[in-house]
Each structure stands twice: as structure tokens, then as C-alpha cells.
Amino acid sequence: MSVLFSSTIAEVAAQPLLDEPEQIGFYGFNDEIPEVLTTTRLRQPKTRVPGTTTVIDGEMIRDLGIMSLVEVFRLVPGMVVAEVGSSTPVTTYHGTVHYEQRRMQVLVDGRTAHRATLSDMDWQTMPVPMEIIERIEVSRGPNSAAYGINAFLGTINIITRNPADTSGAEVRVIRGTRNYTRTFASVGDVNESYDWRLAYEKRKFGGFDYQIEDDERTPFNDGHDINTFNYDSRLKVNSRFNADIRVGVVDGVNEEDRYKNGELGATGDPNIDVRDYYLQTQLNFTTSQSHFFHFQVSFENYDRRQRWPISIPESAVDCLANDVLVFHRPNQSLCFQPGGTPLTAEVNADSEDSRLEFELQDTFLFSDDLKLVTGLGFRKDTYRSETFFNGRGNNYQSRVFGNIEYTPITWLTLNGGGNWERTTTTDEGYFSPRVAANFRLGNNHALRFVYSKAVRTPDGFEQNPDYGFTLKNVSPGKYSAYEGYRVESTAIWNNPNLVTLGRDLEEERIISREISYFGLFPLKNSQISLEVRVFKDKLRDMISGVIKFDDWSIDNNVDIDQKGFEVEAALEYPGTTIRASYGYLDQDDWYNGAQIYYDDGSINNHEKQYNVELLGRLSAMHSGSLALIQNLPFGLKGSTAYYWADRFRNSRFERIDFRLAKRIFQPRYSAEVALTVQHYINDEPDISTDNNIEDQNQLFLEAGIRF
């Protein structure tokens, strides 16, 4: 017998019931599945970015067997990489000078990474092991609105892996020719409230094999042995607030060669002892789905000890005593006579500079179509150097910036931003605007038009040097009066006529216009992405000339027009990735500074031309790369990359790299062994005749394991 039940059918409510179940709870009954990849966490798609950016993944850096951080930039269209001095790496977008390349902004996790007062970029001592790089974003073109002044030619933003992504342990060891050693180890953990990672890297390299000194092959003391420690952590207080805390130390030696960098008759190599450290914290607040802001504080200290012994002939000491310019050519026979008792002493180019930086950045999403980013920044650069500044001093910079992104119609996004900044190196304020329009043609294509202006202000050393070497431990006894004596640049000028010391330098200016296109082409079995950038830039009042102890001739004296185009393309097939980049740069430059004269009063066109040429040292007309990454059978992965730049002065850079790697996947760990070969296609040294490598084939063997 069946029993009748009361039906609850009548209870079926008036709730609108749809066939589309989006609004109804699903499988995770009564569990709340959080929304993880929210608008605030997602990166902007390339079709919406108001400018051309090249992104290089950490994975690609490893797959191509790139052996030092600076070499990554060979993959960026329009960028070149070279070595100057004692194997000091230099890289830039759109060329200009090779020494003291200071026209790009470089950031590591939002922290400015170039030296504080000698705004030089020291790539050898960068506190970033390549293994912890998540990606590198290169914003090509000036963008002060986002990155402050000195984002002149472009900005490099190195983003390290989030500690939440690196829990576990990893070790990697690489050995190569020319005494190349790289050892990396990291360990980290993740839990409810705290993620952290500690990483260590040793990188050692012998540099070039030999230099040419007096037509003889001479050993080149240009290697380095650097250790870095990094501690990155995130304190997760609640869903609305978390704090990133980072600490790092760099310790080691950067070898410099006495023939290249030894001033005042160096008798020993002026190696640099490096001891840098940084502390950084970023407090991230998310007040709602549409509003978040962060406050960042960072402090960096660059401590460099550079000491070397010198020997000054007696005749030169006499010249000094009699106020005769020691290095002035006409005085050469007088000041550099053989015989007599040389003065030996020790000099130093020690410097310690620090940077204290604050930044507050606020992002407000009014709607899907209207976004406002605003911020404030403040920076204090402190320099301490007996040699470069004869004491200590400070420079201050403060800035206010903002950018509004507005999408009035689905296919058009407009961006308008500006940076207002004031610096004490020139005691002036500057406004750098940037406007961009993105036309979206369908879902996968965009056409952009960008106009931006930026300035680069002279750094503390360019503007206010007080260059002199203090003699210490002077011997023999007859020179004891010179103990503590400061040999100033003014006493030894090479070319007194060309000296510009004391002139007030002004800012360099750039106006950039860009038309660029980005497109994704999905095909049946593959995907193609293509980005083309066409640009026309005017660079005015560029600071050119020589910055040396015995030669100081910098001034705002060169104007440059640059135009050209760049292409970046990638083709991804199953198991195969091909990537190509190419940059064409047409540079027109001319002298536009104060008149320069010879001693006899006639116009010195040679020197004027030299100043112009200096700013073309790295402006290669053609540069590019072609890379292929291929999955091979037996768990192997092969890659090859071809890099070239044509030309640097008189040489063409051409190299092809090969890498073969075997990956092993075991239940508890993954391991990899790999062999990389770098083959220099021509044997001409680049940039300088001293940059010589004996063997055109350089080998590297690596082994790594991850738990």
C-alpha cells in the first residue's frame, strides 16, 4: 500500500528560472569557490596596452641558454648589448652612447635599480639571479607618466617570481669556458599567512681572453666574482591587505684592468670590491573590487671600494708642484721624462651612494571603461665619495603622476597621462605628458598611436663633480709632503681647451611619436603573434662628451633625429616555437652646442664631430634575433638562437647559440641537464679592439634539480 505524501511542488518559488545556469550554484554545493583571477590581478591584454612592450618569460631565458642577465636584451627589437671598458656590460634601446649608458629606467620589482648618483647601470652586480625571474617587460619608448623621469628611451621592468610560486627547493650549477661559473640555490615555503623565499647565486666569469696593449696580446683583467643573496616574502594579513618584504645583499669583486681603468699610472689592477644591499617593502591595499593602492618604500646602498697602487715619475711630480698641466700634450716631454725617483702611492675611487625612495600609487576602476591611476613619489639620493665629490651631498626628486584610461566605444581606448617632477640636480620642474589611442580591430588586433615627451636630467656626478684622487701611503720619504694631497682634475687636463667643467647642464629632451600594430592570428594548428612599431623621435640637447679624470668635456651639445621600425613575431606550432625580432634605426645627428676652438683659435670641427659620433656608438642600424625552440624525442628540448647587430663602429656582432637539454621528471623531483654552445660567427672584436675571445666556440654545461 502506498502512502500519500504532501507535495512541495507548490513551494516552487517565483524565482526566475533560466536555462543558462550561470547564476545558480553548482557542484561545490554550499562551498564558496572564490573568484581568484579578478580584474585587479589580471595583466592588461596586449591589445589594450597603450604602447609597445616586449615581454620575455623566465622560461624562454632558460630555454635559450642565456648566460647573463644583460644578454636577455638581445631579444628585444631595437635593443643592443655590448661590453665597454673592462668587460662592463651595457645595453640600450635606440643606441646613443656606450659608456655610462644611463638613458633607460631599470626597475626590479618596482624598485629603481641603477646607481643613485652615477646613474650608470651596473648589470654585473644586479641582485637578480636569472632563475627567479618571472618575466622582463621592456616598455619601448619614453614613458615618464608611468616610470618617472629617466624613462627616457625606454623602461626595463624585471619582475621576480612571487614567493608563493617557488616553494620547495632548487639548485642549479653551470660551468663554462672562460672560467664561467654560476651556482644558484633557492628554498622557500608557503603557508596561510606567510610566503617566503631565500635565494643565493654566485656568478663568476673571466671576461675577455686578451686585450691589445702596445700591439701585444696582453691578459685582460676584466672578470667578476659576485655573490647575491635575496630574501623575498609576502605577509598575507587578510584579503584586503598584504605586505611584500624584500632584502638583498650583493658582495663580490668586479675586476677592472689597469690599462683601461687605472688612472694616474696604475701599477696594479683597480678591482672594485662590491658590497651593496637593499631593503624594500610594499604594502598592498585592496579596498574593493574597483579600488586598490600600494605604498612602497625602498632603501638601497651601493658601497664600492676601488683601490690601486700608482707610480708617478719625478718629472710629473715637478709639473704638479709647478702648476703645469700634467697630461696636456705639449707638456708631455716635460712632465714625462725618464729617470728620477717615482712617487708611489695608493689612490682610491671609493664611493658609497644610497637611495631612499617612497611611492604611493592608487588605481581606481570607475567602470570597465574608465580607469584612473595616480601617484606620488619622492626620492633622496645621497652620495659619498672622496674622489668623485670630495665629500658628500644629496639630491632630491619628487613627482606626481597620473594616467586615465577611457574606452568611449568598444573599439577605441584612449590613454592620457603625465608626470610632473622636480629635481635638485637642475632645480627645475618638468612635465612629461603621454597620450595614446588604441583602436581595436576585432578581438585580436589593435592599432596604436602614441605621442610622448620625456626628459633625462643630468645625474649628480654629471652636474656637480669634484673629481680628484687623494694620495695615500706615499713613498719614498722625499714625497712625504704629498701624503693626503689631492690631485685634482683641474691640475692635469689633457685638453684644457675642451674642458666644460663648471657649466650648468640642462635636461635632455625627447619627443616620440609612434604608430604600432599588434595582432594575434589563430590558425588551425598554430598561433602567430605579430607586433610592428614605427617611430619618429626627436632628441634634443643631448649630453655628449667625455667624462674622465683628465678629460671633462660634456655639455648639452648634440641633437638627434631617430626614425625607423621594429618587428617582433612569434609562431607557435605544437612542439615548436619560433621567435623573431628586428629593429631598423636611422639616426641623423648633428652638433648643436657651444662653439669649440683649437688652441690657435680656429674652429675645431673634429671635436664637434667626435661628440656627435659618441652618441652613435651603440646606434646600430640593424639589429635582431631569431630563435627556435623545439621539443625533441627522448625527453630532449633543443633550441637555437641567432643574434646580430650591424654595426657597432666598425664591427658587426653575430653569434649563434645552440642548446640541448634533457628533462627528467621523477615523482619527487624534476631535473635538467643541458649543454649550450655559443658560436661567434666572425672573429672581429666588438666595440673595442681589446674585446677579444680566443675561441669562437664557448661551451656551457648545466645541471639543475627542483624538489
Place this chain on the structure above:
Amino acid sequence: MAVRSLTWAAHIFILVVLIVLAGTASAQAQNNDRSTVYLARSGNTALDQHIQTLLEKSLGSERDLIVISDEQAALTENAPIVTIGPGAFSRVRQANRNAPILALMVEKDFLEGFARRSQGRISGIYHGVPLIRQALIGKAILPQATRIALIATTSTAELYDTLIGQLSEYNLEARLFVVNDDKQLIPTLIRALSYGDFLLAAPDNAIYNPRTIKHILLTAYRRNRIVIGPSQAYVKAGSLASGYAPFPVMAEIAANYLQVFFEIGHFPEADYTGIFRVEINQQVARSLNIPLAPPEKIIQTVEQRLESREGQTDE
């Protein structure tokens, strides 16, 4: 004399009423046995109501869909009980070992064992889509993909057995990374992501649950890797896509299964719905610069791949 006839009429009246009642009762009893379907709910009101309405529509007017509680399930005899969710299934089973149950909103690995042991009496429409379809959805979105990363615990590893066997026919390969304890999840995930072109998630609560999904999705995203699955619900969280069986289709098929049960006394074999759709997270796709075809096109591509492979095996 009048009283006597009145009494007679009353007797007849009562007799007629009794006959009618009896008739109705037996008719009712017959109706109860023939066309009543019971429904055991999950407790998630919105979900339950939605499925209930769809079932009613599909069952039509000759059948009654009656909601029962767990205790009432003990007394249903031979009438089929439709359960929503694994919890309801387990409770009903416990209350009544003999009842015929059609389980909805359950995963294959959950129901398979029961369905095999009580073939015909226990059946269900599996929630979600077969893993091979999820894999092909991934391949349709990333045509250049060849390697699929899989993560499981030692006990849930078998979820992927069928899939791994099927993949070679589609020029895909997969590797299973096993996680032994909670602490190992992220390091294992990192290693898996460095192997695979994308991560395929089966409905494995041990690995993919509201507590762990945040870490998994963020880590994958930061490494430019997409996650397919585990189910439609996770797409809103940040999985790039997942196949799903539309509720109306599920209700239709459930009604068919019940029809078969009433006609021949047992259910057809438990299976997935043949029809499926794809839910996609457009925002994540755009952010990763992945060009997306419309969902219908993706389904079409998947169907084509499945058919062309079947064609091959026929030869």
C-alpha cells in the same frame, strides 16, 4: 416504512462511496506505482529548484515528481528515486538499500562502483564531461599544445587512467604528477607547469577545492599557463574553460532513463550526457593574449577531432 427505505438508501450510498473510494484508492495505488518519481534534494536550494523544474518539464504530466526526505526514502518500495548530488545519493542508499536510484550531479568515479554492482537498479547521469573532451577543449583553445600536465594524489591518480590511454590518438601526451601531502602541492604544481602546455583538472576534491584553487590558479597564471576544468563552477574563479552538461539536457536524459525504467523495469547504464557546452573565462584569455573562437566553434572543433579519430579506428 419511510425510515426503512432511507436506511436502505443510506446503505447503498455508503456502499457506492466505498466502491468509489476503493476504486480510487486502487487507481491511486496503481498510479503511485506507475508514474511517481521521487526526488531527494541536495540542500542547495537554488540548484534543487532549478533541477526540479526542469525535471518536471521533461517528465511531463503523466508523471509526478514528489520530493522526499531521507527518512521517507526508506518507504518508497519500487518507485525510482532521483537524487541530486553525492550526499543525497549516499543518504538515500543508506536509508533504502533496494530502492532504484537515478543519481544526478555526481561524478563518474563516485557512482561507477555502485552502478556496476547494482546494474539496472543504480544508474545516473554523470556531471561534467569526460576528461578526453576537456583535453580536446584545451587543444582547441591552444592548438599549439602537445603536453598536458595532470596532478593527483596517490588515491585519486586513477581518475586519469582512461584519459592517458586515449591521448596518443590525438597527438597529445600527458604526465601525471603525484602529490603526497598538502605541503607538496605547490612544488609539485610548479614542476607540472614547467612540463605541460596546460593543466587539465579532473573533479578531484583532494587537489582542486575552494581552499587550494586560489594558489593553483595564481601560480598557473603567473607562469602563463591555463587551467582547463575541473568544472564549470571554477571558470568564474579563473580556470580558462571547462566543458559542462547543460541542465536542460541532463533533465531530458534523466526523463528518458526514467521512461525506460518504467517500461522495462531497470535503468540504462550510467553515462555522461552526449551533448556538452563550454564555459570560458574571456577576461583571463584576453589577459594571456590567447585568441578565442566562440564557444560553439570550440565545441565543433572538439566534435570533429573525436569523429575523425573514431573514423580512423573504424578502418
